[in-house]
Amino acid sequence: MNVLIVDDDKLVRKGLMVLMPWKQFGLQVVGEAANGEAALQFLQNNDVQMLVTDLAMPVMSGIELMRTVRIRFPDIWLIVLTFHQDFEYIQESLRLGAIDYIVKTQLEKEKMEDVLARIMGRIAEETGKRPPASRFLPEENEKLQFQSGTGLVLLSLTPRQDSDWTRRLPVRPGDFMTEVEQDLWLWVQGDSDALSLQGEDLPERLQVEPDIVLIRLPDIEGFDRGEAVKWLREFRNRGLLYELEAGKRLYDISIVSEQENWPIVFEDDVREMHKRWSSLSWVNNDPVFNEWLTDLKLMRLPKERLESIFYSAVREWERTLSADTISGSRRIGSLLYWYEWEEWLRETRRSMIDLTNKSMYSGSIVDSILKAADLIAQDITLQTGLVEMAGTVHMSRSYFSQCFKDIIGKPFNEYVRDRRIAKAEELLGQTGIPIVMIAERTGYPNEKYFSRLFREQTGLTPSEYRQKQRGALSSKK
Template identity: 40%
Template sequence: MIKVMVVDDDKLVRKGLISAMPWQNFDMEVVGEASNGEKALEFLQSNTVDLLLTDLAMPVMSGIELIKRVRKEFTHIYIVVLTLHQDFEYIQEALRLGAIDYIAKVQLEKERFEEVLERIYNRIAQEQKRAANLNEVYTSDQGYALLSLNNDVGDYWVEEWCEHANQLMIEVDSNLWLWTQPVEQSSELWLERLAHEVNTKSGWALIKLIGLYGRPHKDVHRWLREYREKDFFYDYDLDSSMGSILLQEWGCLRQVQSEKSINDLKEQWSSYEWIYQDSLFKQHIDALKMMRLPQAKLFGLLYTLIDKWNLLFYPVSLVKIQLLDSFDFWYQVDEWLINTRNMIRNAMDKPTFSQEVMESIVKAVYIAQEEMNQQITAVNIAKRVNMSRSYFSQCFKEIVGMNFSDYLRQVRIEKAKMFLLYTNKTILWIAENVGYMDEKYFSRTFREQTDMLPSKYRQTLGTGREMSDK
């Protein structure tokens, strides 16, 4: 007997479901009800439930939060979502979290009770069979994973292909399938046709798996889900119909990256040499890809680099670098980096100045940004970039739009503003860390540039901002 619980904040919906559905016809029995997620969890703590029917939009605790808690604390319970048609995004989220099906409430209004319960009963039977299969081990050594990162694209076409080809695929997750039928002569043709079909689907990939033999189904399924989440982003090849994974080696290249290694890479990208040196640019790209950072962390790193690049290159190119809204795969990051580099180089390609001169001025800007806390002058900077004092000053002013001393002052004051707004550091500490050894001179220069003393600037503009002691 399948023990059922109904959770919905609408009492009429609960009572209607409990009284009208033909539970007994499908070996089911309603053993409990609740008006919100918290009460449902209280009931589950002391009662046996096999099937949970829950609404999504409820007070106190939403259906989504309830599903998360149940999947974590009561892993044996099957979950079906009660919803309205307009809750489609929530339905997708619920299915991703592990719900096996959903019931649109309009179906209940049409009294399609028998059909609804039969569908749920069959889904539970499928899940039970699938769970039993997960404990089995593979008897063949190779298979094929069919996957997509784009959860907005339906995978209904996979079932149609399987039916037409008389082939069996296991649905591991949303938009993630596994085909393990031995490759005999009869199925080789279908493999070619599947590869061709995949090429017509944007964002889909077919990957050959080697090393399945003797591995439990559940382990392979878990690996596949992890692979799609962590590695598929980097491995997807727009021009290749099929990739290949040797399971014994998968994951060996991906290592937990220390903050030091990430900071080292950030420092390399924060410099300017990669703009002109092709081999160095390629090394930086390869190193970034090899890190295989989670996408959120990769985006955060790129945002940080863009801030640095705009400070470094905008003064000499007047080009503002922007990040795309999203990247679905690594090759798009690669293309964006190449396009960004070309854009900067083209903007800095000034007919009146040689590439060597432009490199020298970019280097001077870099030094001003990185060493503003030190005592630097146009004289020693000119020497460091291998230019005469007079020619350096002339070129710097024509390219950047102001002389080096004015630019250095501007950089220092902008950095001081950041310290004032986002740290609790003293005025003396800030003055010294932007290159002014005399606090009074710093305060006078700051007021000349902003019409406010540093303390007044912090008091006026820093109110309500989160401060850091660092």
């Protein structure tokens, strides 16, 4: 694939071009552009299959560029390159068709090979193109219906180097077998009686293949082959993520039941889930944690939506608790199945409980302080002072002040200031909103006071900070 990189920071463009192992994944950077308009001109005259674009750029933003590319070049894969893990921007980019996103600040924590492997894996999931070596599926037979009532799906939990290993299985004349996509096979036997026996014996036969999971489809009869393959591709991206259990190798899943009960999720539902998990009200509350965990699983969000929620939520947790890192031992990008997500959330929750309970306050006191911190985080324009907030959570001023500092790690007023400055940094780096409006949106109606405070905390004026993030300083051009 030919790749175009779009970012108004020349150092970012050159860094990505030189440091990312493009060739290792069959990719080649054929061009670069400093803004959306320049990118569109390049696309008009060059063959490009993948576009990696920043969100905040002068002349034409990344969001505007994506909207245009979706119409004029609908076959191009879109990758978002962003400085901040901002939930709203990530959701908008996914809605516009982005296949994945790269957070610049995360590149130091993640191997660049892992980033490209994840992106190429998602492209493979989306295309679902059958490998040419799939010898069991003639094109003209795709519209034929299955006559057997049961099928088998074989899923490899780890990438397989031996692509022909299925040749060792007892595939008979009249059987249908195809590699639906990488590491996912569908096998339907022509003899339904033999299939039921094979279905029982197969797990034992595959003891030498411990990374293979088997899924029986008891009601595949009557489905078109192409229809079944399409359903399986979609089910892998969302359904299997939630169905698989640690250590379990054999499953029975009904296609009809899955289709009938598939949840309909709206953008407002995703935003509400993000709002829930970005708060800390679940940390010391077992019923709430378990209820929200169940609700999240029932939504069956695609992996990239889960990641966007929790990348952003982790940032909120770390800001609230003044911690450098509080997430589990595994990176979010490495979580493939729901049981891994659940284990990660439980591990992260234990870390957060340890952080908030280090001062040995009672659970009710911790909950009150976390509620106060959440109220500020949810609306940083809130002008509630220490005295008013103490009253909101039914605590005396002095006791609230001491508890807040012990549990959150900084005084109340300092916490409010830091949250506002952090939000201002995001707005300056990701949008073209005038500074006077950014001051108002971060709780500072007085622009001069906001600019002075911002410089005290960051060493730069708001304008200088925006220029630095956009690569507009002459030293970066």
